[in-house]
Amino acid sequence: MKDLTPMMKQYINIKDKYKDCILFFRLGDFYEMFFDDASIAAKELEITLTKREIGNKKKAPMCGVPYHAADSYISKLIKKGYKVAICEQLEDPSEAKGIVERDVVRVVTPGTITDLKALDEKSNNFLASIYLGDKGVGLSYVDISTGEFYTTEYYGNTKDNTNFIIDELGKTIPSEVMLSERLFQNKKIMKIIENNINPHIEVYDDSEYELSDCIEKIEKHFGSNSITKFELNNKNYSIISIWILLSYLFKTQKTTLEHINKIFFYSVKNYMFLDINTRINLEINETIRGKEKKGSLMWLLDNTSTAMGGRLLKKWLEQPLVARDKIEYRLEIVENFIEDIMLMDEVKNSLKNIYDLERIMSKIIYGSCNARDLISLKNSLSELPKLKQTLINSDSIGLTDLGNKIDPLDDIFSLIDKSITDEPPISVREGGIIKAEFDDRLKELREAAIKGKEWLANLEEQEKKKTGIKTLKVSYNKVFGYFIEVSKSYLKLVPNNYIRKQTLANSERYFVPELKEMEAKILGAEERMVDLEYNLFINIRNKIKSEVERIQKVSRIISKVDVLNSFAQVAYKNNYVRPKLNNNGIIDIRNGRHPVVEKTLKENSFVPNDTYLDNKENRTIIITGPNMAGKSTYMRQVALITLMAQVGSFIPADEGNIGVVDRIFTRIGASDNLAQGESTFMVEMNEVSNIIKNATENSLIILDEVGRGTSTFDGLSIAWSVIEYINENIRAKTLFATHYHELTQLENELEGIKNYTILVEEKGKEIIFLRKIVKGSTDKSYGIEVARLAGINQDIINRADEILNNIERNEKPREYIEIKNENHNDNDNDNEKKKNNLKQLDLFQYKSEEFINKVKDLDIIKLTPMEAMNILYNMVEEAKNL
Numbered sequence: 001m002k003d004l005t006p007m008m009k010q011y012i013n014i015k016d017k018y019k020d021c022i023l024f025f026r027l028g029d030f031y032e033m034f035f036d037d038a039s040i041a042a043k044e045l046e047i048t049l050t051k052r053e054i055g056n057k058k059k060a061p062m063c064g065v066p067y068h069a070a071d072s073y074i075s076k077l078i079k080k081g082y083k084v085a086i087c088e089q090l091e092d093p094s095e096a097k098g099i100v101e102r103d104v105v106r107v108v109t110p111g112t113i114t115d116l117k118a119l120d121e122k123s124n125n126f127l128a129s130i131y132l133g134d135k136g137v138g139l140s141y142v143d144i145s146t147g148e149f150y151t152t153e154y155y156g157n158t159k160d161n162t163n164f165i166i167d168e169l170g171k172t173i174p175s176e177v178m179l180s181e182r183l184f185q186n187k188k189i190m191k192i193i194e195n196n197i198n199p200h201i202e203v204y205d206d207s208e209y210e211l212s213d214c215i216e217k218i219e220k221h222f223g224s225n226s227i228t229k230f231e232l233n234n235k236n237y238s239i240i241s242i243w244i245l246l247s248y249l250f251k252t253q254k255t256t257l258e259h260i261n262k263i264f265f266y267s268v269k270n271y272m273f274l275d276i277n278t279r280i281n282l283e284i285n286e287t288i289r290g291k292e293k294k295g296s297l298m299w300l301l302d303n304t305s306t307a308m309g310g311r312l313l314k315k316w317l318e319q320p321l322v323a324r325d326k327i328e329y330r331l332e333i334v335e336n337f338i339e340d341i342m343l344m345d346e347v348k349n350s351l352k353n354i355y356d357l358e359r360i361m362s363k364i365i366y367g368s369c370n371a372r373d374l375i376s377l378k379n380s381l382s383e384l385p386k387l388k389q390t391l392i393n394s395d396s397i398g399l400t401d402l403g404n405k406i407d408p409l410d411d412i413f414s415l416i417d418k419s420i421t422d423e424p425p426i427s428v429r430e431g432g433i434i435k436a437e438f439d440d441r442l443k444e445l446r447e448a449a450i451k452g453k454e455w456l457a458n459l460e461e462q463e464k465k466k467t468g469i470k471t472l473k474v475s476y477n478k479v480f481g482y483f484i485e486v487s488k489s490y491l492k493l494v495p496n497n498y499i500r501k502q503t504l505a506n507s508e509r510y511f512v513p514e515l516k517e518m519e520a521k522i523l524g525a526e527e528r529m530v531d532l533e534y535n536l537f538i539n540i541r542n543k544i545k546s547e548v549e550r551i552q553k554v555s556r557i558i559s560k561v562d563v564l565n566s567f568a569q570v571a572y573k574n575n576y577v578r579p580k581l582n583n584n585g586i587i588d589i590r591n592g593r594h595p596v597v598e599k600t601l602k603e604n605s606f607v608p609n610d611t612y613l614d615n616k617e618n619r620t621i622i623i624t625g626p627n628m629a630g631k632s633t634y635m636r637q638v639a640l641i642t643l644m645a646q647v648g649s650f651i652p653a654d655e656g657n658i659g660v661v662d663r664i665f666t667r668i669g670a671s672d673n674l675a676q677g678e679s680t681f682m683v684e685m686n687e688v689s690n691i692i693k694n695a696t697e698n699s700l701i702i703l704d705e706v707g708r709g710t711s712t713f714d715g716l717s718i719a720w721s722v723i724e725y726i727n728e729n730i731r732a733k734t735l736f737a738t739h740y741h742e743l744t745q746l747e748n749e750l751e752g753i754k755n756y757t758i759l760v761e762e763k764g765k766e767i768i769f770l771r772k773i774v775k776g777s778t779d780k781s782y783g784i785e786v787a788r789l790a791g792i793n794q795d796i797i798n799r800a801d802e803i804l805n806n807i808e809r810n811e812k813p814r815e816y817i818e819i820k821n822e823n824h825n826d827n828d829n830d831n832e833k834k835k836n837n838l839k840q841l842d843l844f845q846y847k848s849e850e851f852i853n854k855v856k857d858l859d860i861i862k863l864t865p866m867e868a869m870n871i872l873y874n875m876v877e878e879a880k881n882l
Contacts, residue, residue, distance in 0.1 A: 003056035006099045008034075014087055014104060021085035021107060022077060028093070030064040031086075038063045044080050045073055074108055075118035081200060084108045107252035110200040111176025114145050114366060116359055122302070122310030124148065126174035128199075129248070130165060131206065131241040132183050137161045138237025139168050140245045146311070146358035147259035147365075147552060149245075152266050153238040162189055163275070163690065164268075169197045170276030171318045178244055180206040196276060204244060211236055214243035221246060222263065235265065259365045259548050272320035272646055273663040273694075277687055281666040281702075282639055283596070284317050297640060300596050301649060303569040305351035308358055308555050309562025316563060320646035322660055324581050329398060330564060330648025335578050336396035337568030338650075343394055344568050350387040351562050354380040357555040364545050371424035371433040371537065374544070378416040384408045384554065391561070402561055407554050412544055419540050428537050431530040439536055445529040452522035456482065459515065469493050474515070482519040483509040567649045574599070576650035579641075580657040585615035585698065587642060587661075587733060591654040594637035595644065598652065607771035608653070611638050613733040615697055618754055620727040622744055623737040624778045625758030627786055630771045631737040632668060634758075635702045638735060639664050642700055661733070663699040665691040667706060688722060692730070699732040705739065716740045727752050744777035 004012070007027075011034060015023050022041055024031035033041045034052070038061040042049035051059040065073045074084050086108065090101040111127025119125050128141040136155035142148065154164040169177065177199045183189060184203045193199070218239065219226050227239065242263065249257060280288060287295040298317060304310045321327045337344040355376040363369035384406060391403025424433040436443045460474040469490040476482045480502060486494055487507045498510035544551075570576070574595070591608035598606035607630075612618055623631050641651045645658040667687045688706060695701055706722055707715030719740050726734050727750055736743075747755045755777040759770040767785050784800050 003058070005053075005055045008054040008060075010099060010102060014102065018085040018104060018107065021083040023085045023087055023104075024065075024070065024074070025087045026067065026089045026102065027064070029067055031067055031070050032062060032064040034060050034062050036061075040082070041073075041077065044082070045076055071115040072117065075113065075115050078108060078110050078113050078118070081110070104254070106254055109176055109202075109252060111174060112144055112249070112252055113175075114359075114362055114368065116145075116356075116363075119145060119359075121307040121356060121359075122304070123314060124172070124311055126172045127176045127178070127245065127248075128169065128172065128174035129178040129204075129241045129245040130180070130183060131209070131237050131244060132161065132180060133237045133240075136237055137164060138235070138239070138241035139165065140238065140241040141172050141174055142245055142249070142260060144249065144253065144257070144260065145362045146308075147261065147362060147548075148264070148358075149242075149260050149262065150264045150266060151235075151238040151242050152268060153235055153241075154268065162192070165189070166192055166196060167273075167275045168268075169193065169199075170279060171274070173197060174199050176200040176202060178202045178204055178248060180204060182206065202248070204248075206240075209240050209244060211240060214240050217243055218246065221257070222261065226263070238265065253366075255366060257365070258545060259361055259552070261549055261552075266319075270322065272322055272643070272661065274318070274320070274643075275665065275690065275694075277690075278639075278664055278666045279318070281668045282636060282643070282664075284643075285314065295596060295600065297596060297643075300599055301566065301570055301644075303566040304562045305348055305565075306354050306558060306562050307356040308559040309351070309566065312559040313563045313566065316647045317643075320643050321648070322646065322662055324583065324660060327581060327646055327648055327660070330567075331578055331650070333396055333398040333564045334567045334571065334648065334650060336394065336399060337565055338572050340394065341572070343390070344565060344572070346390050347387065347561065347565050348569070350383045350390065351558065351565065353383045354558060357551055357558070361548050361551055361555075364541055365548065367541070369541065370426055370428050371420050372426060374416050374420050374540070375422070375424065377544070378413055378420070381409050381413040381416075384413075385410075387558075387561075399561075402557055405553075406557055407550055409547075409550060409554060412547055412551070415540060415543060419536070428534055429530070431526070431533050434533045434536050439532070442529060442532050442536065445525045445532065448525040449522055449529060452518055452525065455518055456515075456522075459518075467493050467495055480509065481523065482515055483511050484515065485509050564648070571650035574652060576652050577655060579645040579651045579653075580655075581645070582657055582659050585659045585733070586657060587611060587613040587638070587659050587700070588655075588657040589638065589641055589651075589653050590656070592637055592641050592656070593652040594633050595640055595652045597633055597637070609634055609637075609771075609773045613638075613700075613735075614659075615731055615733065617752055619731055619752040620723060620734045620736060620750075621754055621756050622723070622746065622777070623735060623756050623758070623773065624739070624741055624744060626760060626767070626769070627739075627783070629758035629760060629769045630773075631758055632704055634773055635704065635735045635737060636666075636668075639666065639700060639702050659698075659733075661698055661700045662696055663694065664702070665695055665699060666702040666704075667691060668702065668704040685718075692722070692725065695726070695730050695732045697731045699730075701726060701732050701734040703734065703736045705737060707738075707740065716742060719743060720746070723753070724750065741777065747777075 011023070011025055014025070015037075022033060022037045024033065026032075032052075034054075038049060041047070042061075042063040045063075045065070047063050047065065049061055049063050052062040054060045070086075074086075077084055084107070085104045086106045087102050088105045090103055093100050109127075111125065113119065113125065124143040125145055126141040126143050128139065131138040136153060138151070138153040140149070140151040142150075152168065154161065156164065174197070177193070177197070179201060181203055184201065193201075215227055246257075246260075249260070274282075274284075279285065283296045285296055285298045286293055293299045298314060301317070302310060302313055304313055321330075337347070357377070357380060360369065360373050360377050360380075363373055385408045388403050388406040388408055391399045391406070394400060394403070419434055419438045421433055421435055434442060436446045456474050460472065463474075463484065464470065464472050469486055471487045471490060473485045474482065475485055483501050484498065485507050486509075491508060494508070494510065497512055499512065500508060501511050502509040589611040592611055593606050593608045613621065623635070625631055637652075641653060641656060642658055642661055643664060644651050645656065646660060651658075667684065684706065688703075691701055691703075703722070707717075707719035719736075719738060720743060723734075723736055723743060723746060726732060727746075731752070744755045746753045755775065756773050757776050757778045759772045759774055761768040761770055784797060784804070787800065788797050
């Protein structure tokens, strides 16, 4: 250490405080990195790794990036999972006595990044904190790029708390999560979090957080009595999680965080509950295959005009309402827009011109905004008076109320309009950003600079005439200042009062005393002008910063109007209808359509279907029919229509009367979770267990092929028992698709169960899927026909037919069917074994159609090779278990 240069000693002292970060150390116009940081950054950023002398002829690895381009480099490191500490020069190097003072001004982490280019404009970037108490859990999350701060809590046993954590994290998908050491050491929870969310993890010591201390510090930031004001009294676990989050922000951001000024406490009971599996299965935010937005419900409904509206839409889809009056409020405004198309278009056109006010304000709070950001803010505010008046003049009570609540922010608009030039440069340190008329001092300096330049132009003309040198020029550069330049062919004409300043290959440069005096005046004026403009800009920025709450309130209103307008546009384009709502547990949909599937199909090719569910005679619907006939699409569409209605959207149907549900559960598809040591069937049973435990009479349950992950008889028994339990004990509205045709017997045995089937048309060995669901049942699955459509080898198809024919004769495959080119010696033991197996098969008469229908139902055009192999594998496994 004693042999190091003073600068390197300073670097090491600062780095020692931020060992878990890559330190961006400001040196002039660059951020430099040294030692291991340099080696890591050079590799990850693909920049040159060099060396720098650090004292006593020793050298250390070094790399650097330009300070003006640092954001993009920092974002790359953050995406790769690193944290970056930004160390700035805290004083002007030209005025420093000795080494320049430096310190870290901010730590950037995955959950605290504010670079807009690195953020999805229509998604939040959340940082979350979880506090696990003895009786429950508190969870808070914040988006520092918008100022949104939410908190909630839950009381339950260990397993319930774990499910709550996973479901809430699955809803918000934070990029960074703060966990206690105790929670971090729980390998099971960590595996679930890593596999489903995969955030950056920060570990804290929960012994450092006392409730009384947390309350005091929260109120210091949010104001006295803020705990009561924000309805957080007695929410102990939430309060602790709030301060864990805030203290981390103060430590890393090193700013006052004025834009984080309101806590939104919510209870999961106030919204429809959607667990992480349901969100995935219903493809609310992204598709299962490809993880893409296109093809999701969010993609369909997102016709928002602002980034703020896009983020709010996502939040609404994650938290559908359960209060009828609140849902009706949204539906009413959507209907008002649809009934007045001109109003809908006028509002949309205004919204298009509004920038992301929330994130602009975040940049203002952080001091990272430039003059162009303020122009964007001004242009956005210019739309508010017109938007306000449009809403007030509408015939909608809801829109009029929203219009009256809009603060036009005239004073902020006027401040920017009077002060900032219309097309300012990006940099705020080079002048040209403030209008001269805004400040008398600036006006004088600018006039002085202009007059000086006019004097220079006159000097050039005067000297040309006086000397006769036609090529004479008065010029300027940053190194030599102002000078008179004369080409060498005219050197004989240079007067004696010219003082040589610089010799070039083809010319000489001179100055005269008058030019030197004017140079001092001009440069002094320009330097003072740049400094003054910067200081004026900071003052303007701070004035706007002090109005952050007013701007945030307006942005929330704009977001709400934007989402409701988007719902109206989508409904108008796609012929959706306003749903009626009831609290009677009835879901009655006439000619309902899957909103996303119908959008991706050719016009008018989607086949609509009716649905009727209640809590009495029609609470459980058993659906049979071949694969690829549309059972899953039908069930998903019922869930999506219900969800859409409860977020306040119109629905794809001719009519809809939706009983408000408290939860939607889905168990669809086959998948494993090998990372957690769970087979396909174990995953299926875990999901079913979660549904059984948490569903209520007011829930909607979607179950697809329960029991197919194990042997035929085990699976059938489980499926039978699950249906019985849900129907008799939970009494939730349930759609249950199955190929266990034996389950259709339950319609005659239990009240509340009804059979439905998907129609198909048979033409010889071909089948046509009619996609129509009707009352009744089928004992055919058309499996072999589907396999034939998938292009499976004809020998396999023929052998499958042969096996099915033998099964119809009550012969068990593999052990008792005739196998080609293989002789069997039947003895008494063999015959006894055969009889026992035949008795077991007699319990359920399997017919060839079940296997055939599964194969027939496949759409080979849409199958990938891997899907085809999976289907074939499942067919073989099923045959083994028969």
